[in-house]
Amino acid sequence: MRTDVTFLSAGLKLAGHLYTPDGGTPGVPCPAIVVGHPGTGVKEQASGLYARLLAERGFVTLAFDAAYQGESEGEPRALEDPGQRVEDLKAAVSFLGTLDEVDPGRIGALGICASGGYALAAAATDPRVRAVGAVSAVDMSRQFRLGADGAQDPAVIAGMLTAASAARTAEAGGADVQRFPVFPATEEEARAGGPHVYDGWEYYCTPRARHPRSAKALTWTSVDRIAAFDTFATVAMIAPRPLLLIVGRAAVTSWMSVEAFQKADGPKELAWIEGASHVDLYDKDEYVTPAVERLDGFFAEHLAV
Helix, strand or coil: CEEEEEEEECCEEEEEEEECCCCCCCCCCEEEEEEECCCCCCCCCHHHHHHHHHHCCCCEEEEECCCCCCCCCCCCCCCCCHHHHHHHHHHHHHHHHCCCCEEEEEEEEEEECHHHHHHHHHHHCCCCEEEEEEECCCCHHHHHHHCCCCCCCHHHHHHHHHHHHHHHHHHHCCCCCCEEECCCCCHHHHHHCCHHHHHHHHHHHCCCCCCCCCCCEEECHHHHHHHCCCCCCCHHHHCCCCEEEEEECCCCCHHHHHHHHHHCCCCEEEEEECCCCCCHHHHCHHHHHHHHHHHHHHHHHHCCC
16 A cells, blocks of 8 residues: 655655555554665656565555655755755654554665665664665766766766856856756667666656656756765665665676675675666566565565564
8 A cells, every 4th residue: 555645854844655565464563664766766766666566575665755856845956965865764764663553673774776875874874774775776976976887087077066166156146046957858869878878868758767756957056965975985884784785787887886785894795687787677577576576585584573
């Protein structure tokens, strides 16, 4: 069953979908999982899919829109603020802990893409999170500074930071909020950017998974926030709690999951999904199904009574 819910994060009202399993024992609280969405995503896309599938396996799950995005509050719209994103995940844990149907001592966190990084950062300093999972994990700072493949020319982020500082000056002078497009304008441009760029464009900009509230542009003031925030910096602090990183064998971003795995201490697992690209793990049944099976086993074990 899915219920629309709201909760506060640093004074901002966030919109979420709470999924509860069918056939639970009345009066017996369930383990729960907070599910964070990819960058520019919304709760109706990948995070909602994983939340629903895990609820079908007996977990209470919460997919929600980050502050400044989707149906959640916050101005300017389409701001990507890593510090706020981490706070949002912690606020979601707090909200779940207040529910009668949830055992507050059995809460886990799952992040997809950008939220894979944010979930690591949130869990590192929040011991209420008993176990952490990530699918196609990305540290947004590495993505912006080094590129999806880790080989980006340093001039790219230097130029973006220059543009971001210019936007701040313009806005201080009364200009409208300055934004930049996240995706190519056409299929031809997307294909020219290579398979990873095309996969993202197809997911977010075609009927495959397009949603009217999914961000197609971000504020320029997001850039310097992202560039300075390393979501992998504290990953070792998750230990002794367990960590599961799920990554597609064909994902150009897989090096980030490998790096996070190497930085982690304590119980950890790096699970490869053969044939899957980064975005394939958002919604394609042949890849999502084995990923969910691994997550189910992981959370069932580590969120046990």
